[in-house]
Amino acid sequence: MKYVALLRGINVGKNNRIEMKSLKSLFETHGYGNVSTYINSGNVIFESNKPPELLVTEIESGLREKTGANISVLVKTVDQLAQIAAQIPDNWKNDTEQRTDIAYLFDKADTEESINELPIRREFLDVRYTAGALIWNVKRENYNKSQLNKIIGHRLYQYMTIRNVNTARHLAGL
Structure with missing residues (x-):
């Protein structure tokens, strides 16, 4: 299934700065397919067969490990x-x-x-x-x-x- 992860509050001002290349790598590390980002405001497009609730848990945990910040993530299907x-x-x-x-x-x-x-x-x-x-x-x-x-x-x-x-x-x- 094709999803978009909407990361809340990244790259706004000086807070929670994350390079899109690094963000893409994080998603690929979790085994998600066809990962790409759109602009620098925390929009990650990817494919996975996992349910959205599990995706949110994995992504938020990965972001916490990588950045030390608690970044909320909303996962929606492209259809949604x-x-x-x-x-x-x-x-x-x-x-x-x-x-x-x-x-x-x-x-x-x-x-x-x-x-x-x-x-x-x-x-x-x-x-x-x-x-x-x-x-x-x-x-x-x-x-x-x-x-x-x-x-x-x-x-x-x-x-x-x-x-x-x-x-x-x-x-x-x-």
Whole structure:
């Protein structure tokens, strides 16, 4: 089965720096096939016959041994990512006028109620739930008003890993 591992919080600022070459090697060490990475934000594409729960355990353990850091990993099938991406309206993108992000949800936060818990001002953005993710679009002029930046301090933030719409669409098309 073809999977994508979404690593949470790597290569953001100076924290949890991991070279993609090293990350690829770690996955190959576990016996995963056809390993590749996409951009420098912790997206690893690979094949395995193991169940996702076991993959998460192996990958997180390997990352801890290699880096000393506790890095959360979300494993999705390419089909799951395609189902999520299919829910993104075609006119939602990243450009000078708007910003679109996908917050892939870990099981503890994978519920439609997550939207209501976030400290955002929904009148300034469009946010939608689909199984496995929250998808939002905000006009750049309203970004600060939307208070999206307050998500970082919220308890749910630890149960999501965020990618921009371009990355989400690329991963869905694998």
